[in-house]
Amino acid sequence: MLRELRNKKGRPLRYFGMPGPAIEDVRDWSKELGFVTAIDLLRSGSHEEGDRERLRRLKHSLMEQGIAYQVLRGFVEDVILRGYDIDGQQPVHRNERDPTGILRFCYDIVNLDFLGGAGYRSKAVTGQPKRLTAIKELFRRQRGTEFVFLLTLNVRNTIDTAACEHLKQWRTRVDPTLQSAIDWYVSVNAGKTKYRLKAAILAFVQRMAEDEGFVVRCYPPVAYGGTANATMVHFVFRCEPTLDPFHSISSQSDDDLVRLPLLCFESGVIQPELEQHTDFDWKHCHRAVADAPNGFGPSLQSFIEERFTVTP
């Protein structure tokens, strides 16, 4: 997907995110990347030493990799919301001359990997969890730039209440045939929060992106076990700005989003979670996973065909 985007843009891609000291994603994608804006925390008090060491290792890794970069210090949410970090540094790839006066970001990949250690801050801004507000702001700042948005969330974070609220609001807008499925996502117990997160984030991101003039392609989210047995859910969105400034509607309908399966990553294999919401349509899912990124589509389809006796 990134190679295709690079070919389309005709230049190496610009990355904005939290690669962490190991910069695994940056290393994996190094052939496609031209610049990295890496954000990591620097907190005072007992965290300071650890944070400084993370930053030191991050810079060492980026220097070792030989890629052009900048390191911003602070919470990524704050950098997105304010447009600068704790030192007053702004992301390098930006547009300060937008007629609206809004500082725009011009990144091709935005990777908000909240597994990477950027602790969640529960302080609410405008009644919404700060992290969700930051995602909304990200689309506003990225307005006009086509990008791939990667988001990794921990199911243990305090986003759950907001996710429930968002699903309930969504329910009022969708076709009545989808309401029972949404009800299932709202009602799943604590052990299955990943399902709720899956449904809520897909709908939320699509809505926020469309509000800022993007057409979004959502890919099936992947749940996996992160550090300290935390369950993480990884989302991938391809966001293309529309030419129509007033109206952007993604090709995926509410129905498509609801029916998008939750995948899981176990023992090095990506496959659909065996449990999906009530009345899950595996045939529809078979079609939906066809263009899953990184060439996983065919193997997922084979899995669905075998496991759920779906005929192509």
Place this chain on the structure above:
Amino acid sequence: MKRRIAKQTQEATVDAQARPAAPGEFMNIEVNPADIGADLLPILSRGLYTDPFHAIREYVQNSVDSGAAVVRIKLTGNSIVIRDDGGGMSFDDLVKARRFGVSEKDPTEHVGFRGIGIYSGYDLCDRLVITTYSRGDTMQSVLEFNFAAMKKRLDADKRNGVGTPLHDLLKKHTRFKIEPSLTKIPGTTVELEEVSSYHIRSLRDSDALHKYILRNLPVDFDQQFEHWDTIKKYLREHVPGYRTVKMILEIREGETRHVVRPTIPQLDAPATRLIKAPGDGATIAVLWACLHKKRSRIPDAYEDYHGFTYRTKGFAVGDSGRMQLFFRHGGSTLYAWYTGEVYVVDDRVIPNTERDDFEANAAYDVLKSQIKLAMEELDDAGLKFQSEGRAAKKLKESQRKLRDIEQKVADKIGDPAIMFSALEDIIKDLKLQRTKLPAELKDEGKAAEKLASDLRAQVHKTIMDGQKRRTGRDTGSSGRAGGGGATDQKADEEQRPLRLASAVEEVGIQVSEPIAKVFALIEEVLAAVLRPGTREFSAVLEGIESGLSDEFGAED
């Protein structure tokens, strides 16, 4: 306060037992670690590394010593990060690197050997961290200097009147660790963290840092420079351990600058020479020099490359003005015609710590005397080059004049007397420049001289023919037929070479050759003031003619 410090230091260091047993004999007394005060660190750091760029140079020096081919300098936020692809350090080497004023580096092989360069960042930043990986190690090693804590402690101890031993300060505020290397790529990363806002301003000046690096560090030639290969080959052959590094600067947001020595246009092929010691004939320095082909100063856009710079192991010592005094001619203007370097290869000639000069010793004196001779020779060569340039310019000018005269002669226009005089001048000039011309123009000079002589002979003949014609006309005028007289007269007037002389002859006064020359001179002066062929010029001549006619002319 001072007294208190002195008192405590005394108490801490003087061992009551260590007293001479008997009067009149010297004895050795133990030096305690506490006898070496930590103030030495800021004193040396601030005293030696007055410019934040000096600290950068020190860390790049270490990179070069570790065999790096590429050094990358990055400013991000309030940090400066320097990364090299050298051999890196093992954990033991890193522990040794912390030592103060102790170095195992061999001055003949390494640039840095005093063992204090690692502390050059003391005054700049709060924390210095070195992360290094050496091939074959299982882990990478990390050394942290907490300069902020050191400064804080020094201040507090001073306030409390307590002397701070250097060893204690270093022990408490430096830490080591090992950690897994993710890539196992050998090299070292030095990070100066939380650089003070005062210094970060200087370091953010990308152009100034670029200039500093170009001037002081062993950066490579731009491969567009036509002589880079010749110079590099020569230096590789004669300068032991000659090496350059690729420097990458990332100071401004999103900007990556590859630092290479710029291509100075129009440089002549390099002159190279080995500077030898007068006694044993050993090579003490290696010199290369390029003259500006245009026979003028190297353009001011390359001002930093005017003249010569001393280098040891590729690093500059002092600025490029140090050898200017050895150029004696014309207020040493020719110095800026040259660009070049003097690589000092005599190990006994050692740069001082500031690297603005060499330590004073006999070897340096010998070097200076030999460099003086070499520079004087270059000055003479430059002078010759300059006079060759002037001669070439004059030759060009003469050739232009000759072409002009040649054309006039062919077209039978112009005043032969003026042309004759001009040719005389040209021949005189060509003869004067004959010995000064550069070898490649000598033939052209000869050809010009020959052409000038030929033209002069032709013009002289024209003059003589004209005189003869006039004499013939005067003697045969009584027998001239009236018929075609007007046409003949007009043609005759057009060819009339000496108008003043002929005007005088017209009134019956015989003009001798010297007088004709005087007239020619007058006409030349007139021609210089009033251009021939103009109305004013004709009016003056006609005025003289009619005046002569009035004065001496025959009565009608």
